[in-house]
Amino acid sequence: MTALSDQPARDRVEGDTSATLFVEAGAGTGKTYALVRRLSTLLLVDAIPIEQIAAITFTEKAAAELRDRLRVYLVDERDKGAPLADKALAGLDTAAIGTLHSFALRLLSENPLEAGIPPRATVQQDTAASAALDALWQECALLLFGQGPSASREGDLARAVDEVLDSGVSPTAFHELVEALHRDWDRLPTDPLHDGTPLPSTPDLSEVIAAATAIVGWKEACQDESDLLYATLGKHETWLENLHTSLADPTASPTWSELLGSPESAGRGGKGANWGGKEVLDEIKGEIRQLPATCEKIMLEYWTPRIQLIVDALTVVVRRHANQRQRRGTLEFHDQLVLARDLLHVPQVRERVREQYRRILIDEFQDTDPIQLDLAELLTNAVDGSGPESGRLFTVGDPKQSIYRFRRADISTYLRARGSDDSTESGVEVERLSTNFRCSRAVLDWVNEVFTEILVPSEGIQPEYRPLEAAPGRPPHDPAHGPAPFVFRSEERPRSARLMPATRMCGTGPRPLMSPGSSPPPSKRDGPTSPKPGSRHR
Template sequence: MALADQSARERIRTDLDTTLVVEAAAGTGKTTELVGRMVAVLMAGRGRLDGMVAVTFTDTAAGELKLRLRTHIEQARRDDAGCTPEARRLLTDALPQLEEARIGTIHSFCADLLRERPVEAGVDPLFEVAPDDVARMLLDRAYDRWFEAVLANPGPGVRRILRRRTGEDGPRGLLRAALHALAERRDFPTPWRRAPGFDRDGAIDGLVAEMAALAEWASRGNPEDYFTQSLAELARFVDDVARAESVRPRDHDGLEADLVRFVRDWHAAWVGFRSAPNGFPKAELREKRDALKVRLDRFVADAGADLAPELRDELWPVVEAYDELKKRAGCLDFLDLLLLARNLVRGKAAVRRELQRRFTHLFVDEFQDTDP
């Protein structure tokens, strides 16, 4: 009985001049068909193994792919009915190339390109690839040096973070987490662009006023009711703000940090089922509280987007110091491999032409998991 997708499977092994993208559920045989297509290219004389690149997600998967390719080649050679003498010769010629075949992860392929062209890529010809723990250690070393120095004169973004007392490691941990996010996405600027039209100070003033109006009802409800208790939390926050502002002007950096912490801890979902005193519009107040919670959540998100570009600029020297530490250690991290290989191919026309000539076929397994 033929498979429902038999025609698609046949096309994979016969339509060798078309770039194909295969989408199917796990366990349906995508890798088997990829290997079959590689063998079909070899048998048809459309390409040699040393002109193919096969990329998969992990080193283990790459080793398994190489073993499967060897098995398929051996099986095809023994198929007297389906293998012509010329195809058998081509497969026999391919076997000695298997150990040197470009079958690996995208990172290993990029590392090979850089080692072949170190001058054009601007890398140490003897560079090592830093394991994740080593790369993290170097980044943290650069961060620790920067953090001790920046405390003497913090920029506006760092000042805003220093006011936050959240997380296990406080502001230091928040800044470290932001640095790691920046280092991991240092080629992708979009998340670090300021959201247009956000007036942080105006948003804070509006929220505090809205919180104060709702908090006035806390003393009029049933103190044993959970809903009233959630209003009491609002009232305590508003009272703290009023006390602070009785002795100094409004501190928007501090209020931003306080609002972020309040949103995290506030029991805004508490409903409460005890009866309300006469004149206490519980249903109406619940609607107002729920609307306030939405606006507070929106503020936290907008404030984060507003803060990110400042942090990016102030943390960027740490990324540069990290690059310098890697250079001294003669190593590159995994993202370096991708970025430098991309820059090499994009910026050096002669290198690009040579690679296009040498590599005639590219096969990507587990495409959804491969770094774009």
């Protein structure tokens, strides 16, 4: 039988339980089988009780599959005479094999007093969580908009909300802001963002007016009014007139905020001969290109304290709701992770839990988030902070499959935790499983060719692509079964351009929740019962 090229790595994964291993396993390489074999070694060879092992998976389905496959393996080993198999099987159904959230809830339930929750805490399911978010939004909307469209409100907060609404931001954006604060309540600042200084009644636009006036003044230097740059300066003149109008009449459209949000560009036209030389032309365009930065600076100075006031007010409500969930023991999924991490920062609890769970195995580690990494480090790191204690931590994942950034998954967190291949300072060793048992040789050849080109490594962002190998005995492509997979290349665009769609897809960031001046003003201000976007899936 032909040996697998990655057999040494598989042997270490299954049998070297004294090492702290980060295993990178591509699709179809048998990582679940490897997990089962490592668990069986811990149970049957190292004689570690199943109650002292935590195996963490990404989904409940994956946890059920891991438990079932471990059960089948242990039954087979028992039939072969393994003396410890019966004991492992007896504790399998109550073992800590499940999702990260279920493990966090287990820690909280085992230490309710230290966690500040009732002894029988429960998890809010989708319906209850949605209702709780609705209640949070109603309270926040009442704070922001008052009771009904004609509500009379006073103070800097009311003024900040009204000005943001008048700038063109819809109530929907406020709802999205509340959702974002609720989703990341543990990251909210403990101190107010706003320093308490009174809000200026009007923006100081003197700097941008002076810059725009100087730009328009260049029209007098033009020797040919048919020059395209002359027309561009005419657009700047109109823009400046609209800016003056918006300051004199707050109801005018466009508003000053909309104008500063979209200043005119330098365009591509202009001949040096019509402006007294290329140096003059470059100077004019240089001043135009500086205008957006000036506009942005003024926008930030004006809107930042207003948004800070709004966020400060909402933070108080969001934190109060989070504290109420903790006191009542009706936790959301994210609450479990945050409270479990805080619990493990209590030295006595951490030591007790470390004694209880001597081995931590984490599947799909490429989708780790900072809280999951904190939990793993708190449970496995040596007291002196030198890294994981030997053998305590085992992770398996595939960095090129990290797709859950919307759940805080961060590939840079994974890469930092893993370290480099030749680094020994952290005590972490990297092994890789590359033999694929799922696909045909022809498909793997195609996948390797395409993704070696598309997945270009970028430090801290995109790991390198590592080719998959066909399992021994997989035949080459047989033309009798149809055409082989092939790569269709377009010769109309250079290679770098062909890769742009994938680059954009990977690099697109979230849009700002509130950006005054970016949308048309609303027809009216809606109250707490205004329509809101549909609930988002976790």
